Amino acid sequence: MKKSFLIMLSGLFILLACIAFPTSASADTTTSASGTTNECKWSLNSERLVIEPLDGKSGKFSDWSDIQSKVPDYLTTIYSVSFKKGVILDSTHLDFKGWQRLHIVDLSGLDTSKLTDMSSMFEECENLVTLNLSGVNASNVTNMSRMFFRCNSLKSLDLSGLDTSHVTDMSYMFYNIGCNSLDLSSLDTSKVTNMSYMFRDTYLTSLDLSKFNTSKVTNMSSMFEQTNLTSIDLSNFDTSSVTDMSFMFSSSQRLASIDLSSFDTSKVAKMRDMFSSTFSLRTIYASTKFIINTSSTKSMFSYCKDLTGGNGTKYDASLVNASPADYAKIDAKDQPGLFTCVHERGLQKIEGTDISDGKDGVITHYTCPVCNLLYKDPAGKTDPLDESAFIKHDPSELSYSWNLQDGYALCSASLTCKNDASHTLKETIKVEDSDENGYEIVKSPTCTNTGLAKYTVKFKNPNFMDQTKEKELEKVSHISVDMPYVPATCAKPGSSGGTKCSVCGEILMPPMILTVPHTPGEAVKENVKAATCSEEGSYDEVIYCEVCHEQLKKVEKTIDKLNHTPGETKNIIITKPTCTSKGRSKDVTFCSVCGEQILSTIKFHDLNKLPHTEVTLSPETPPTCTTDGRTASTKCSVCGMIVKYSETIPATGHNYKDEKVITIEPTCTNTGSYDIKKVCTVCGYSYVYSKAHSIDKLDHTPGEVQKKVIKEPTCITPGSREEKTYCTICNHLIKSHTELIPALGHKPKYGNTTLATFTQDGKTAWKCTNKGCNVIGVHILYRLSKVTLNNTTVTYNAKAQKPSVTVTTRDGKKLSASYYTVSYKNNTNIGTATVTITFKNGYKATTKKTFKIVAPKIAKVSIYTPKAEKKALTAKWKKISGISGYEIMTAQNAKFSKRKKTTKASSNVTSVKVNKLSSKKTYYVKVRGYKKVGTKTFYGSWSSVKKIKVK
Template sequence: MRKKFKKMLGLSLSALMMGSVALPSATYIVHAESISTKTPGSAISNGNEISTDSSTDVPSKDSNTNVGTDSGSEECTNHVLKKVYGTPASCTEEGTKTHYVCDVCGKLFLDENGENEVSEEEIKIPEAHEWNTPTYDWSGAEVTGDSTELPSEPDGHTVTAKTTCKLCGEELTETEEFSTDTVHTADCTKDPVVKRYATDFVNSAFTNNSVTYNTGETNEEHNFTEFSDQIATPATCTEKAQYYLKCSDCDVISTNETDEKEEDEPLGHSFTDKPSNVQAAAGTCGSNTYYVQCDRCDAVSDTKTVVVGEATNHLNTVVINQKDATCTKPGYTGDTVCDQCGALIKKGEEIPATGHKTSNKVSDKIAKEATCTTPAKYYLLCDTCNEVTENTKEVGKPNGHSFTNKDSGKVKDEATCTSPAIHYVQCDNCDEISTDKTIEIGSTDADNHGNIVLKNDKKATCKDEGYTGDEYCEDCGKLVKTGTKIPVTNEHTWDAGKITKAATCTQAGEKTYTCSVCGATKKEIIKKTEHKWAPRTETKVSGKDVVTTTKKTYDQCSVCKSVRNMKTVNSVRIKTPSVTLKAGKKSFTAKTKKLSGINGYQIRYSVKKNMKKSKTVTTKKTSKTVKKLISKKKYYVQVRAYKTVNGKKVFSSWSKVKNITTKK
């Protein structure tokens, strides 16, 4: 490998070789192995970019040319790296990765810090084509005909894959045999489908490929082999129920194909009391006996009969089938029948079982043995039948606990240096543990000191060392643990502090603390106090005829007198004027006293006292004649004053209504 560089350690190569530059007292070795790059590029040495366009040769590494004053080994301890930019691989030539070359020892690295050393083989990029998406020729794989069976492989059953290189245009072709599988067979819902597939391509440019074909058409005939839930013919006394069958492929239910389920059974005859037409015997008390007919069909019983007709002439009756009830079994009152014809005159009723009745009759059978807390229980005998019942009764007294020396395991006191452990006693017959009886277990524990007291302890302060104290056993007097010194603490014992500068609404204050042990002080900033806002209102009234009211509202701090949220509202109220009226010919004159500070007056008049449909005239004078009125007509009149404030008219209230009649 050849190396190309122009600088090493900031010095020109020629200067180093000639020895014209003085170097520090160290050994520098230039490996004179000639290197060159295949393509122009650039390199970086000591942070400087070096052109690599030329094939500059340097002394071979084998010559071990020494530069400097000292001699030493060839091991490079301070790599001088230059960056060599990589070249991409082509279809026919290898490429290289971007890497770094040490100008001193010639070693190769993938990182700029010279930590990841690699070989020449490791920086090579193999030549490789860049293939287009391949095409697959499946001609000859088609399936013909309407067969629903898996077709055989055709002669020469192969698929041909083709592709070309994007870079050089080279063509690649590979032919492989394909196999055939059934995707699904034909049924009443699906066509038969097969798949041809090829999976053994050698070249990695080609992947597994497949194609599917229909080999026939849907089988329109359903496969009616399963039972549906629809009954075609219900079960009878002698025949099983018939069910419509459904297709096992699509669940379509047949309209004519039926079958019976193997596990079903016919209903069987129901012979109750329906008389048939077949007479069993002639009656003697006005009735006849007939064989019973099935409730569901025409079948007639050959054994069961029923009496038809009213038998009213029964001379002798008897009670049969009567039975007394017992403790566990019901009884029967008996049926009343005719002794002559056997007709049932009255059916009997069931008598409920009486049940066992017990009082205090104790059997020898024990139900539960006596325990420490409960007496024994025995089963009771029935007072009527003397059988043993499920009822029980306590007999005798409880056995009571037996607390002797059985260790319960429950500790009352652990073993100490002066006494063994003390456990509570357990009952010999049950799990009950005594609350007061105890026994000693084992021996004393010399290392378990029950009552430890602390002596000679002293708290450390900011001025003096402390001492954790010595631990002594109060029972045996033994020193259990020796104390240790406690270093002087950095924590002072501060007093409650004294305010040396009071905080205000605008300035922070200061509080000084003094250590009661060593006299050290510290200061603490006291935050500014919050303003103590209180609402304030100022009202100013001016004027006589035109009264102006100025109202100011704001918040003011009671401490520093600061003001916020100032709002000013001005209102104007005009004095209501009075009016005098003078009648004229088809007119009247309204006159009012002059009010100071106003801009004019309004006069309104109406023929109605409630001033509906009134008319209004405006004047700046104190007197105004209203003309073109109706003669000898009474008019109602009001006057009000106005003043223009901020471009808007502010009116007084209307004066009291006065009236006047015009002249002719």
């Protein structure tokens, strides 16, 4: 009530404001401004803001500061904003919050790859109607809170290209948006934790959330508060992490039912006003996962006056509002609640029983183990059954059906129990058309009208009543007779064949229409008019029928004019040429018969102008540095026309070069000076145009560096000395600085020494021998901890092999190689090599390590079936790597003892031809790889054996 009053009061204030401060019917469209920001330029013309790169290719843009400073009323002025391709947003955030005049935004040309925050991006853009987000890169965005807050004029929104895979906050995102529907199927919500107020106060009438991933959402408060939704599918919602559901569906007054069967509320701490003021709400479906673990349930069901539980428990404000948590449960026989069970564990079937021994039977029914209610259908979709109302059979549903066939009819009677369809009584009677008692012809059929028959059935079971059924009888066939033959002429058609009914006269088969065509004669010419060379001729071409003489066709024909007969050709001058205009002439041929010009032969010719006869009016005068010259002028002596006008040749001007004139020579203590003189290289004219230019002092000439020790260094304290440099000419101090002398460091003299081993640290006493220093100390060498080789197995390479040695001390640090020597033994040939490590310089220990030298590994060759040739064969195999070559062995038996032959091949081939074999003999073939290392050769395993009979 209070909320309604406030809404009414705010509306009154808005009305008064409109009366007191009327606005113009149309906005001022004369605003224009421009500027630059970062690497972009912007222009505002007729309220349309366009931002583009300065160089037309690419440029960074970070904020609105320049636009805001030049357009102070930008919030109420700018109608549209667009970004040209190449604009790069150099910021993590961009918003149009509160742009009241904004109608159109096009972001398709903006590079938003740096954008991480879209919160409040279009907040309170209440006039925004068109928004292009295609091309927007949101792959790094984590916050979309309040993104479309109160965009209540926005009726459509395409989010298909928006990448939300990293977004965690969508609170208030579509608050009060103007769309009736939204396609959210492309939104990735897998990382979202906050969806509070997401769809509050929207105009949405439908909403598909089937693709929403809510597994990480913790806050759903007011998510669907005050919407226009009539239904909502939340079957895929994962609420296992949600802690706040307060006001979630509050004031959504058109919702009649809500299915919360997927809701797990085990972590929810706030549920107050969750369904309050949903006046149309009648049913809330839930499962046993809907658990109340909180005391924050105040007003949970307030004003849900039509809400009813699955077992009929109705909303009672005095009871429910006093303890909402007690009614936030499934309505069952043993406990009242306002939720309806979704039978998550399935319904258990109770088999029906027949009536026997005077006892009432029971129809088959189903019971839910959660709510203990009884249902007639296995899905539990019907209303629950009253136990006292369904235990008796009710045989009240009686029905009859007919099946009419040729020569007989079937009538079936059925009596079914209204409470249990499995209890049915049936009887079927067959009546033949030959049955005089069961079949009667009421009206006989003719060839023009159908007839009528009636079947009568008497059932044996007294529960069934006698039945009758009428059947329409088809018309009888017509009696066909032939129609007379009528001959045809070319003037009148005839007919042949055809039949008709002798009873009713109906034509059963139309006769064939016979026609005889006209016999056209030869075409004749009539009304002939001869042609001449000046006029066309004509005639009529007519065709008549040779039998009846009827005119069949008449065509008017034209006779082309006769060609002219060319006679004399004359050249006629039309216009004579002069020195100011062209002339023109034509060649004309005349007809020798009619004397007319033959137009097709006329040829026109242009006659060139006559040339002017030039005479000089004035001679040419050349220019100088200071005076203009003139070109020569001429005229035509025939027509008097000036052919060339005299023109001014501009003065050439002086060709100056600069010359320096030193007036005072510089020294290292005083500056010098010079004047600059302009001298013409043509006429020699000169003048001083700039005086008293300064010449920098000369650099000082440094002498030897003078050094002086100020403080002597000690073992641990650095000393210092002063260094000065003077000019050898003027004795000026050029440079002076104090330099540190490094500390000397102790100069130890070592005394008693304990050597380090694998079991004890080493120690050496020492005393500093520098003058004035009596410092003594002990130098510790940490005991040896571990000795390792970098490789314990190496492949034979015919060279001495020396794996590197690493020694670590008890402090885990690597020991310098200066503290030990390494020697190797038996480290060239295959076998076990020995490494001896002998320690020195404060260490006393010797240890040995071994490593193995093994033969090279050679892969086994895969052989293909050889190719038989005349007294030869070609062996083929699959190439292997890391070898020197292949060895191919052939023989006439599988043991390779008879006529054995060995052939070698290089490593880069995969086939070899073996010649000089015995014809028509079977040979066995195998291949292996080998590798040469130094003077030794290593062989791999033989391949499988293939056999082939040579030709």
